[in-house]
Amino acid sequence: MTKELSFNVTRWIIFTLIALAIIIPVIISDRIPLPDTSSKVVKNIYDKIESLAEGSPILISVDFDPSSDEELRPMIKGLLRHAFRKNLRVIGMTIWDAAAGGTLIDIFNEMAKENNKQDKIDYAIMPFKPGGSSILMLISQDFYQGYPNDYKNNNCKDLTVFKGIKSLKDIKFAICVSAGQAVDTWIIYGKEKGKMPLGAGCTGVMATDYYPFLQSGQLVGLMGGLGAAAQYETLIQHKDTAHKSMKPQTVVHAMIILLIIVGNIIYFLGKKKN
Amino acid sequence: MQSVTTTQVIEVWIAVGCTLLIYSFLYKDNPLFKLGEYLYVGLTAGWGLCTAWFMVVWPDLLLPLSRVIKSYFVSNVKLESNDTILLVIPLILGIFMLTRLSAKISWLSRYTFAFIIGSFSGMSIPLMISADLFKQIEPTLKSCWGTDVTIIQAINTLIILIGVIAVLIYFFFSLEHKGVIKSIARTGIFYMMIAFGAAFGYTVMARESLAIGRMTKLVKWASADYYYASIVLFFLVAIIILLWELLRKRESANPDNQAS
Numbered sequence: 001m002t003k004e005l006s007f008n009v010t011r012w013i014i015f016t017l018i019a020l021a022i023i024i025p026v027i028i029s030d031r032i033p034l035p036d037t038s039s040k041v042v043k044n045i046y047d048k049i050e051s052l053a054e055g056s057p058i059l060i061s062v063d064f065d066p067s068s069d070e071e072l073r074p075m076i077k078g079l080l081r082h083a084f085r086k087n088l089r090v091i092g093m094t095i096w097d098a099a100a101g102g103t104l105i106d107i108f109n110e111m112a113k114e115n116n117k118q119d120k121i122d123y124a125i126m127p128f129k130p131g132g133s134s135i136l137m138l139i140s141q142d143f144y145q146g147y148p149n150d151y152k153n154n155n156c157k158d159l160t161v162f163k164g165i166k167s168l169k170d171i172k173f174a175i176c177v178s179a180g181q182a183v184d185t186w187i188i189y190g191k192e193k194g195k196m197p198l199g200a201g202c203t204g205v206m207a208t209d210y211y212p213f214l215q216s217g218q219l220v221g222l223m224g225g226l227g228a229a230a231q232y233e234t235l236i237q238h239k240d241t242a243h244k245s246m247k248p249q250t251v252v253h254a255m256i257i258l259l260i261i262v263g264n265i266i267y268f269l270g271k272k273k274n
Numbered sequence: 275m276q277s278v279t280t281t282q283v284i285e286v287w288i289a290v291g292c293t294l295l296i297y298s299f300l301y302k303d304n305p306l307f308k309l310g311e312y313l314y315v316g317l318t319a320g321w322g323l324c325t326a327w328f329m330v331v332w333p334d335l336l337l338p339l340s341r342v343i344k345s346y347f348v349s350n351v352k353l354e355s356n357d358t359i360l361l362v363i364p365l366i367l368g369i370f371m372l373t374r375l376s377a378k379i380s381w382l383s384r385y386t387f388a389f390i391i392g393s394f395s396g397m398s399i400p401l402m403i404s405a406d407l408f409k410q411i412e413p414t415l416k417s418c419w420g421t422d423v424t425i426i427q428a429i430n431t432l433i434i435l436i437g438v439i440a441v442l443i444y445f446f447f448s449l450e451h452k453g454v455i456k457s458i459a460r461t462g463i464f465y466m467m468i469a470f471g472a473a474f475g476y477t478v479m480a481r482e483s484l485a486i487g488r489m490t491k492l493v494k495w496a497s498a499d500y501y502y503a504s505i506v507l508f509f510l511v512a513i514i515i516l517l518w519e520l521l522r523k524r525e526s527a528n529p530d531n532q533a534s
Binding site: 205226241 | 300318321322325329333354355356379394397398401404406409411412413434469472473475477478479480482485486487488490491493
């Protein structure tokens with residue numbers, strides 16, 4: 001009983017400390033400094049978009065649902081801000097059914113409004129189609145076989161944004177931002193068949209899985225987790241939610257390191273006593 | 275100050291309510307958490323069904339098929355590029371999948387599975403071997419010297435090469451891990467420990483990001499613009515859990531209940 005009580009008390013102390021380490025920095029986030037740095041793998045994506053000529057078509061695959069929104073939405077927003085600022089033509093799509101409604105359409109429309117871009121001319125949103133790998137193979141041969149219409153049921157061939165695009169091979173840069181297996185699907189099917197340069201954004205949990213694909217050149221760059229999103233915001237000089245969230249993140253990291261050290265000290269002291 | 279519409283206020287109250295229902299698990303498993311959990315499962319299933327119907331089954335299958343069938347009877351039906359009678363095949367295969375609900379005719383679903391497995395294997399195997407195997411072997415076997423290779427690149431290549439060999443040997447069980455093999459296998463363990471550490475660090479960061487995102491919104495929604503949604507609902511959830519605890523304690527203290 002005493003052991004159980006002690007475990008519960010310790011648990012509650014940890015919960016409270018973590019909660020405070022999040023809430024207090026959230027309230028006073030403006031006073032916490034954060035260095036303006038970016039890693040090479042994130043900068044590679046920035047450089048790739050920066051190198052594209054005005055009007056070049058790029059494709060962004062939004063493959064996450066609201067449960068990963070906090071981590072991945074800032075990435076998409078950063079990418080869209082950058083692309084729209086460069087006057088690139090952007091095609092939005094998803095191979096994840098849960099992203100089909102709110103997530104994909106919501107972010108694209110929000111960013112288009114912010115940057116005064118027009119649907120059908122500067123950007124287009126594709127409806128969800130099932131069978132991720134099959135759809136990627138299909139659009140790598142003929143884009144309009146996979147997507148004859150956009151999500152508003154306009155014929156894609158008639159839209160200005162699709163001028164000069166026949167298949168994935170005509171896309172100058174594709175990037176998949178995913179909370180699941182969509183990046184793998186894009187590497188295996190999209191990249192292998194479409195041969196276009198591919199970048200990826202993913203949750204922190206998955207980031208280490210994709211580093212080998214950077215070494216092999218299958219990925220141009222990689223954004224892993226909120227930290228990478230904050231770095232991208234720094235690169236495009238538009239600090240937004242990711243940057244703000246990284247401040248509490250720094251405090252929580254320090255708190256976790258402290259808790260690990262304290263936990264180890266208590267463990268070894270207890271061992272010595274026994 | 276940014277004006278907030280009534281719809282936004284309602285949305286925020288629902289969002290805060292659902293967040294707190296799920297977070298109530300931090301106390302312990304309770305009926306409010308269960309309610310949140312069931313709501314999530316139900317909504318996800320409903321969303322999936324609606325997406326499948328309105329974005330796939332209706333526009334890509336039933337609507338084109340109805341146009342094709344209609345065109346056989348009415349002359350002025352305008353067909354679109356992807357409209358074909360061949361859509362009957364996926365329709366039949368799809369219906370076969372539903373036969374799993376009946377034990378008598380569930381064998382029909384095997385045709386659909388056979389089609390899916392066969393076509394998917396045919397499409398995937400060559401591409402997977404190319405993307406996941408050949409293209410991954412390439413950087414492992416890169417040259418460590420040459421005019422275009424910097425010292426850092428050479429060191430990186432060596433680190434990768436040693437890591438791949440060491441980890442492969444660790445998982446090679448046909449030889450007893452003794453002597454040189456043991457040393458190499460131990461190097462493999464170090465590599466894996468570093469990989470696990472990096473993965474764990476990233477995982478912690480990811481979970482924190484989600485908590486920070488939610489907390490940021492809960493703090494924002496605690497303002498007067500949203501009628502103090504976070505504060506009001508926090509206390510409401512706390513009171514309900516407290517009442518539930520009291521009720522539970524009273525029930526367990528009741529001798530009739532204990533006997534039963």
